[in-house]
Amino acid sequence: MQKAAGATGSKGSSGGGRRQATKAKLYEAAVTLIAEQGFSATTVDEIAERAGVAKGTVYYNFASKAELFEELLRYGVGLLTESLQRAADDTERSGGTKVAALDAMIRAGLDFIATYPSFTQLYVAELWRTGRAWQSTLLVVRQQAVAVVEEVLREGVAAGELSDEIDIPLTAAALVGMVLVAALDWQAFQPERSIDDVHAALSRLLQGRVGGSRA
Amino acid sequence: MQKAAGATGSKGSSGGGRRQATKAKLYEAAVTLIAEQGFSATTVDEIAERAGVAKGTVYYNFASKAELFEELLRYGVGLLTESLQRAADDTERSGGTKVAALDAMIRAGLDFIATYPSFTQLYVAELWRTGRAWQSTLLVVRQQAVAVVEEVLREGVAAGELSDEIDIPLTAAALVGMVLVAALDWQAFQPERSIDDVHAALSRLLQGRVGGSRA
DNA sequence: GTTTTTGCACTGACCAGTCAGTTTAAAAAC
DNA sequence: GTTTTTAAACTGACTGGTCAGTGCAAAAAC
Numbered sequence: 216m217q218k219a220a221g222a223t224g225s226k227g228s229s230g231g232g233r234r235q236a237t238k239a240k241l242y243e244a245a246v247t248l249i250a251e252q253g254f255s256a257t258t259v260d261e262i263a264e265r266a267g268v269a270k271g272t273v274y275y276n277f278a279s280k281a282e283l284f285e286e287l288l289r290y291g292v293g294l295l296t297e298s299l300q301r302a303a304d305d306t307e308r309s310g311g312t313k314v315a316a317l318d319a320m321i322r323a324g325l326d327f328i329a330t331y332p333s334f335t336q337l338y339v340a341e342l343w344r345t346g347r348a349w350q351s352t353l354l355v356v357r358q359q360a361v362a363v364v365e366e367v368l369r370e371g372v373a374a375g376e377l378s379d380e381i382d383i384p385l386t387a388a389a390l391v392g393m394v395l396v397a398a399l400d401w402q403a404f405q406p407e408r409s410i411d412d413v414h415a416a417l418s419r420l421l422q423g424r425v426g427g428s429r430a
Numbered sequence: 431m432q433k434a435a436g437a438t439g440s441k442g443s444s445g446g447g448r449r450q451a452t453k454a455k456l457y458e459a460a461v462t463l464i465a466e467q468g469f470s471a472t473t474v475d476e477i478a479e480r481a482g483v484a485k486g487t488v489y490y491n492f493a494s495k496a497e498l499f500e501e502l503l504r505y506g507v508g509l510l511t512e513s514l515q516r517a518a519d520d521t522e523r524s525g526g527t528k529v530a531a532l533d534a535m536i537r538a539g540l541d542f543i544a545t546y547p548s549f550t551q552l553y554v555a556e557l558w559r560t561g562r563a564w565q566s567t568l569l570v571v572r573q574q575a576v577a578v579v580e581e582v583l584r585e586g587v588a589a590g591e592l593s594d595e596i597d598i599p600l601t602a603a604a605l606v607g608m609v610l611v612a613a614l615d616w617q618a619f620q621p622e623r624s625i626d627d628v629h630a631a632l633s634r635l636l637q638g639r640v641g642g643s644r645a
Numbered sequence: 646g647t648t649t650t651t652g653c654a655c656t657g658a659c660c661a662g663t664c665a666g667t668t669t670a671a672a673a674a675c
Numbered sequence: 676g677t678t679t680t681t682a683a684a685c686t687g688a689c690t691g692g693t694c695a696g697t698g699c700a701a702a703a704a705c
Contacts, residue, residue: 233649233704251561255470258694269651270696276649280695340555343614346466357619381640384620385612385631392611393604399558400603404572408600416600423638425596448669448684473660484686489662491684650703660693667686674679 238276240266242287250333253340254284285349288341291334292356298323299363313371314422320364321394321417325410328398339395361387393417453491455481457502465548468555469499500564503556506549507571513538514578528586529637535579536609536632540625543613554610576602608632 244266248257259280263270277283302323306316328335342353364387371377394417401413419425459480463472474495478485492498517538521531543550557568579602586592609632616628634640 237650251559253468253470253559255468259696260694269653271652271698272650274696336558340468340559343551343618344466344468344555345618354619378634378639381634382627382631385616385623385628386635386640388615388620389608389612389632389635392615393608396607396610397600397604400607401600403558403560404569405599405603412597413600416597417604419593419596420601420604420635421640423640424593425601425636425638452684474662475660485661486663486686487684490686495661646705648703648705651701653699655697656695658693658695661691663690664688665686667684669684670682672679672681675677 234276237266237268237272238286240268241273241276241283242290245283245287246291246331246337247333249284249287250337250340281348285352288338288349288352288356291331291338292360294331295324295327296360296363298327299360303363303367313367313374313376316367317364317371317390317421318418320367321390321421322414324391324394325398325414325417328395328402329410332399332402335395336399339399361391364390390421393420449491452481452483452487453501455483456488456491456498457505460498460502461506461546461552462548464499464502465552465555469495496563500567502549503553503564503567503571506546506553507575509546510539510542511574511578513542514575518578518582528582528589528591531582532579532586532605532636533633535582536605536636537629539606539609540613540629540632543610543617544625547614547617550610551614554614576606579605605636608635 241262245257245262248261248265259273260270262283263273266273273280273283277286299320302319303316306319311319341347341349342357344350361384365383368377368381368383368387372379372381372383397413397417401408456477460472460477463476463480474488475485477498478488481488488495488498492501514535517534518531521534526534556562556564557572559565576599580598583592583596583598583602587594587596587598612628612632616623
């Protein structure tokens with residue numbers, strides 16, 4: 216899952232990234248295992264072993280198993296949000312329409328999921344669970360991601376490009392869901408399809424070329 | 431979750447439904463707990479306690495914790511499929527279009543999720559996990575549900591109602607995902623919205639009244 | 646010389662699954 | 676219609692194993 220940027224740990228800035236490197240190895244190990252088995256079924260021993268570190272190191276770097284998981288969530292959604300935002304901004308810069316921006320975000324979402332399938336799966340599995348310790352973390356993190364989509368929708372309506380009858384929060388959720396589920400399904404059950412096929416199918420849905428009577 | 435019909439147990443028919451009643455209580459207890467906490471984090475003791483039976487009873491009725499879960503999955507998806515199929519058939523019978531049938535299925539999906547939110551959540555959380563014992567059960571069960579949507583899409587294309595450029599399997603997955611995620615999000619984060627609002631938002635997306643340039 | 650990592654033994658809680666025995670209710674015997 | 680028998684259904688204490696988290700001395704990295 217690459218290196219984490221920004222203020223992450225206690226020290227951080229000076230010296231070097233030995234701790235960061237260790238943390239990254241632990242994220243990488245944890246994300247796959249937890250996606251496959253779930254949080255509770257994944258043991259700290261397993262994570263340590265896959266990361267190639269001693270169990271004690273896990274506890275030197277994270278207060279608990281749950282905290283490792285929470286940091287992982289924050290880190291991963293940060294990457295996604297960044298990627299979506301960049302797609303929107305790039306389209307903007309090159310003078311594209313808002314619909315084009317949404318389309319670019321769909322593509323960025325698909326790319327992200329193709330790159331980090333485990334993370335996506337884990338996110339989906341945990342997002343709507345109630346009563347877990349990290350629920351509040353997830354709430355914040357979801358809001359962050361959905362907000363990017365909502366903003367583009369709002370701009371599209373303002374620009375007269377999208378119907379002003381649309382319900383922004385619900386439509387944003389539906390779009391995100393469409394991409395999320397289609398992508399996971401693609402990876403799990405139709406891996407022979409290309410990312411372009413998937414993108415084209417979603418694009419058609421977004422642009423109303425499915426049910427809008429056509430030849 | 432009501433009673434299960436059909437040939438379910440070893441004896442069954444004669445006498446009465448004492449076992450069935452017990453199983454139903456166990457399904458009911460398990461679905462909520464597992465949706466909230468996940469499979470591994472939910473203990474058999476908890477399930478038994480909530481169902482108001484002794485732990486041994488769980489093992490008298492099911493071979494293992496995993497099998498209880500698998501039966502629960504089969505049962506729940508059976509209900510969903512039935513409901514989707516009925517929505518499609520009803521529309522058919524009353525001479526509606528295929529798009530109307532899809533719309534009715536969206537409504538049926540939303541109704542189902544509103545009635546059994548825990549089950550839906552649990553299904554989504556487990557569907558794309560690899561390497562678990564019940565994976566094959568889930569595969570079958572998913573296919574069953576998605577097939578209903580695919581069939582209507584196919585008929586819509588044949589009738590010239592839908593563009594023949596659409597990719598049936600991918601579009602079906604995307605539609606299911608749209609409904610699933612929008613509904614879960616509605617329940618979790620925007621519960622103040624009415625089911626009609628949610629339905630309207632999804633309907634608009636299906637019928638291309640979002641991105642298809644409109645007034 | 647300070648920070649980080651290692652290796653490993655240990656603990657205490659927790660939990661899936663078992664089993665010998667009890668209850669329930671209906672059929673069989675009287 | 677009351678007693679006896681039977682079998683299914685249920686009970687809950689118990690077992691064997693697993694796992695999060697700890698403690699610590701010594702090594703490695705910086």
